[in-house]
Amino acid sequence: xxxxxxxxxxxxxxxxxxxxxxxxxxxxxxxxxxxxxxxxxxxxxxxxxxxxxxxxxxxxxxxxxxxxxxxxxxxxxxxxxxxxxxxxxxxxxxxxxxxxxxxxxxxxxxxxxxxxxxxxxxxxxxxxxxxxxxxxxxxxxxxxxxxxxxxxxxxxxxxxxxxxxxxxxxxxxxxxxxxxxxxxxxxxxxxxxxxxxxxxxxxxxxxxxxxxxxxxxxxxxxxxxxxxxxxxxxxxxxxxxxxxxxxxxxxxxxxxxxxxxxxxxxxxxxxxxxxxxxxxxxxxxxxxxxxxxxxxxxxxxxxx
Amino acid sequence: xxxxxxxxxxxxxxxxxxxxxxxxxxxxxxxxxxxxxxxxxxxxxxxxxxxxxxxxxxxxxxxxxxxxxxxxxxxxxxxxxxxxxxxxxxxxxxxxxxxxxxxxxxxxxxxxxxxxxx
Numbered sequence: 001x002x003x004x005x006x007x008x009x010x011x012x013x014x015x016x017x018x019x020x021x022x023x024x025x026x027x028x029x030x031x032x033x034x035x036x037x038x039x040x041x042x043x044x045x046x047x048x049x050x051x052x053x054x055x056x057x058x059x060x061x062x063x064x065x066x067x068x069x070x071x072x073x074x075x076x077x078x079x080x081x082x083x084x085x086x087x088x089x090x091x092x093x094x095x096x097x098x099x100x101x102x103x104x105x106x107x108x109x110x111x112x113x114x115x116x117x118x119x120x121x122x123x124x125x126x127x128x129x130x131x132x133x134x135x136x137x138x139x140x141x142x143x144x145x146x147x148x149x150x151x152x153x154x155x156x157x158x159x160x161x162x163x164x165x166x167x168x169x170x171x172x173x174x175x176x177x178x179x180x181x182x183x184x185x186x187x188x189x190x191x192x193x194x195x196x197x198x199x200x201x202x203x204x205x206x207x208x209x210x211x212x213x214x215x216x217x218x219x220x221x222x223x224x225x226x227x228x229x230x231x232x233x234x235x236x237x238x239x240x241x242x243x244x245x246x247x248x249x250x251x252x253x254x255x256x257x258x259x260x261x262x263x264x265x266x267x268x269x270x271x272x273x274x275x276x277x278x279x280x281x282x283x284x285x286x287x288x289x290x291x292x293x294x295x296x297x298x299x300x301x302x303x304x
Numbered sequence: 305x306x307x308x309x310x311x312x313x314x315x316x317x318x319x320x321x322x323x324x325x326x327x328x329x330x331x332x333x334x335x336x337x338x339x340x341x342x343x344x345x346x347x348x349x350x351x352x353x354x355x356x357x358x359x360x361x362x363x364x365x366x367x368x369x370x371x372x373x374x375x376x377x378x379x380x381x382x383x384x385x386x387x388x389x390x391x392x393x394x395x396x397x398x399x400x401x402x403x404x405x406x407x408x409x410x411x412x413x414x415x416x417x418x419x420x421x422x
Binding site: 096097098099100133134135136137138 | 350352353354355356357358359363406410411
């Protein structure tokens, strides 16, 4: 496990690290408890500031982002660091766009839109549909996903945006089955509940705690074999939390029976405001999208 | 047919409702557009906080009273006369400022009228 902040390795000072994601957020979040006693004695001082680059890797999971929140108290010997991956910049007001897309595939539009703000792209799910759309002061994330939402309405496929390092990727939701989770193998706790909602429909909710697996992230699916709760079959990960503490790596997953994707107003479809960047403490003016963060947490300009 | 029966603004409201759907919000707020060209086809630009959009006929719905060929009936009671009036020119010119409303999804812009200083 390695944790860097602004190029400084602080792995040994981190008592607990979590990474998390959810269907309602387009950025993944890292939180770390960093040992920093109020009197400053006994451990090296880490100069933590909002906006510093954060790089983390452990057990096959990688995170590249920047500090978006810090909290500390005199009655605790740790500082809680919160970081978001660079996906959160896609929802900043500073990165809204005004543009017209004319008869492009979703992947071509996504590449064009990302390029207009200097966002490098990785793999973009290929669609055969084309769309035309006008965007006036629309969040970059909403504009990028609009074509995929329109494609989803025609094909039934579901998509999600995820950052791979500093590269923006759009993938088909549920296409990757991360693993099989079953009792006496890798399952820790399975919980299931069902209730009747106001519409008279049955709502089912399932959560799983399992031994850590880096592939168990929002957007992927898992197979579950747990007869007592009746959770048997293929499930879609709606949210995930990965925790490293006391040398143990575990996952907590919220699972869905149906494969759905967030909608955006920019697509002109019914539904809510879609995914958000979460509760990030924004310090970025959005103009730094043309930078990347090296494996040791140092910042570089693209083209360097 | 009385003049009120064919009020262009009422007609426009009808168009906006048909495009947006009954009960849908008509607009997200008025914007000012500027006519870039009229021929060979109408082009209107709208400035936003982050850039500008160039709108073409497929993006626009226009107040019928601004179009050439728009017909109204008129009566002159004092002269005991009445008859039809047909507008023969297109009301928009390059450089005109327009009062416009985007549809709720921002995909159609409705041209309400031409703006001038007092």
